[in-house]
Amino acid sequence: MLEEETARERxxxxxxxxxxxxxxxxxxxxxxxxxxxxxxxxxxxxxxxxGDLVEAYxxxxxxQLLQRLVGYVDTVDGTPQDRxxxxxxxxxxxxxxxxxxxxxxxxxxxxxGAASPAVAEVARKHKAAFxxxxxxxxxAAGLPASLADQLSLLVEGAITTAAISRTPEPARTARDAAQxxxxxxxxxx
Amino acid sequence: MLEEETARERxxxxxxxxxxxxxxxxxxxxxxxxxxxxxxxxxxxxxxxxGDLVEAYxxxxxxQLLQRLVGYVDTVDGTPQDRxxxxxxxxxxxxxxxxxxxxxxxxxxxxxGAASPAVAEVARKHKAAFxxxxxxxxxAAGLPASLADQLSLLVEGAITTAAISRTPEPARTARDAAQxxxxxxxxxx
DNA sequence: CTTGCGCGAGAACCATCGTTCTCGTAGGGT
DNA sequence: ACCCTACGAGAACGATGGTTCTCGCGCAAG
Numbered sequence: 001m002l003e004e005e006t007a008r009e010r011x012x013x014x015x016x017x018x019x020x021x022x023x024x025x026x027x028x029x030x031x032x033x034x035x036x037x038x039x040x041x042x043x044x045x046x047x048x049x050x051g052d053l054v055e056a057y058x059x060x061x062x063x064q065l066l067q068r069l070v071g072y073v074d075t076v077d078g079t080p081q082d083r084x085x086x087x088x089x090x091x092x093x094x095x096x097x098x099x100x101x102x103x104x105x106x107x108x109x110x111x112x113g114a115a116s117p118a119v120a121e122v123a124r125k126h127k128a129a130f131x132x133x134x135x136x137x138x139x140a141a142g143l144p145a146s147l148a149d150q151l152s153l154l155v156e157g158a159i160t161t162a163a164i165s166r167t168p169e170p171a172r173t174a175r176d177a178a179q180x181x182x183x184x185x186x187x188x189x
Numbered sequence: 190m191l192e193e194e195t196a197r198e199r200x201x202x203x204x205x206x207x208x209x210x211x212x213x214x215x216x217x218x219x220x221x222x223x224x225x226x227x228x229x230x231x232x233x234x235x236x237x238x239x240g241d242l243v244e245a246y247x248x249x250x251x252x253q254l255l256q257r258l259v260g261y262v263d264t265v266d267g268t269p270q271d272r273x274x275x276x277x278x279x280x281x282x283x284x285x286x287x288x289x290x291x292x293x294x295x296x297x298x299x300x301x302g303a304a305s306p307a308v309a310e311v312a313r314k315h316k317a318a319f320x321x322x323x324x325x326x327x328x329a330a331g332l333p334a335s336l337a338d339q340l341s342l343l344v345e346g347a348i349t350t351a352a353i354s355r356t357p358e359p360a361r362t363a364r365d366a367a368q369x370x371x372x373x374x375x376x377x378x
Numbered sequence: 379c380t381t382g383c384g385c386g387a388g389a390a391c392c393a394t395c396g397t398t399c400t401c402g403t404a405g406g407g408t
Numbered sequence: 409a410c411c412c413t414a415c416g417a418g419a420a421c422g423a424t425g426g427t428t429c430t431c432g433c434g435c436a437a438g
Binding site for chain 2: 425
């Protein structure tokens with residue numbers, strides 16, 4: 001039999017693939033069972049309800065996504081300003097993944113946020129955490145704090161535009177805009 | 190008995206309120222029946238399936254939203270540049286509506302886009318049409334075309350950020366960023 | 379007045395899904 | 409060899425939802 005932690009991982013891997021690709025409501029527990037190979041009984045012992053599983057999925061994805069961003073930016077050597085712009089290069093590689101379907105948090109929020117305060121909360125927290133990462137990079141580059149919010153909007157806009165238009169190009173557009181905003185804020189400050 | 194067109198309107202009004210507020214999958218045909226006062230039989234004669242109703246809802250909202258934007262911008266007198274920035278003032282008033290829940294197209298796309306090419310298509314078209322409006326304003330102000338895409342990203346980002354964070358502030362942030370981008374593009378060109 | 383058509387109200391039907399239950403069995407301790 | 413526990417496979421159950429059907433009624437034509 002599987003270790004508990006291994007089973008948890010398998011379930012979350014399966015749930016992540018299915019929920020992200022097809023949407024949460026479109027995926028039944030049976031599909032998670034089949035994709036993970038973990039029996040329903042066990043699944044319900046690990047996550048007492050679908051809501052719990054959905055929350056766990058979002059929480060893990062939250063951590064993973066921020067880690068991936070930080071991991072990418074950390075490999076960039078260059079000026080602190082380059083590292084700010086690297087956020088948009090990371091976006092480009094993300095958008096280029098063949099199964100890219102936008103931001104799991106925005107999608108889940110639109111689907112469930114109205115009925116589930118827990119989902120709304122996780123989405124809010126994820127966006128706040130993301131914004132904080134950007135703010136850290138902006139601060140490290142000695143740029144004004146107000147820039148962080150502006151760049152975050154560009155990131156958010158690129159994420160949804162890339163999803164709907166099915167091209168990674170918005171990452172480039174956002175990068176150009178970011179560069180321009182940085183330039184302005186340097187001369188203005 | 191109701192005129193066919195009146196019934197259509199009532200159904201779409203009901204569907205719009207419910208779908209936008211709670212999400213499409215969370216709203217049954219019964220809820221649309223109750224909210225509209227149009228019998229199920231008639232409802233199915235007007236829209237042969239729920240999918241058809243959803244499409245009609247999105248199409249009408251597409252037209253309405255663009256009309257509202259254009260209507261607002263047209264009341265602004267000032268320089269062509271002011272009219273570009275007026276887009277963000279319009280966003281602010283939209284975000285301030287008490288029942289604001291983000292962009293119906295992004296929400297529907299996240300919920301149904303994977304399973305319904307029709308919904309994905311309507312969302313894509315809406316975003317393209319919106320971008321075109323922005324591009325018209327940018328062109329009228331004699332600004333470079335590349336700015337239109339950048340401003341559209343700001344709009345998109347503000348829409349989702351306002352929804353998740355539940356404040357209209359992102360409209361202001363986006364406006365500031367837009368102003369900066371306009372300034373840069375004037376000196377660069 | 380009568381006949382029959384078209385309507386609305388709501389029951390009915392069938393599929394799906396979240397969740398729980400049954401059952402057969404594998405495997406470890408004695 | 410014999411239990412006893414714990415498990416997985418899948419049936420079962422109850423709710424919900426999309427779609428269709430039944431029934432009774434109002435009303436227009438004859």
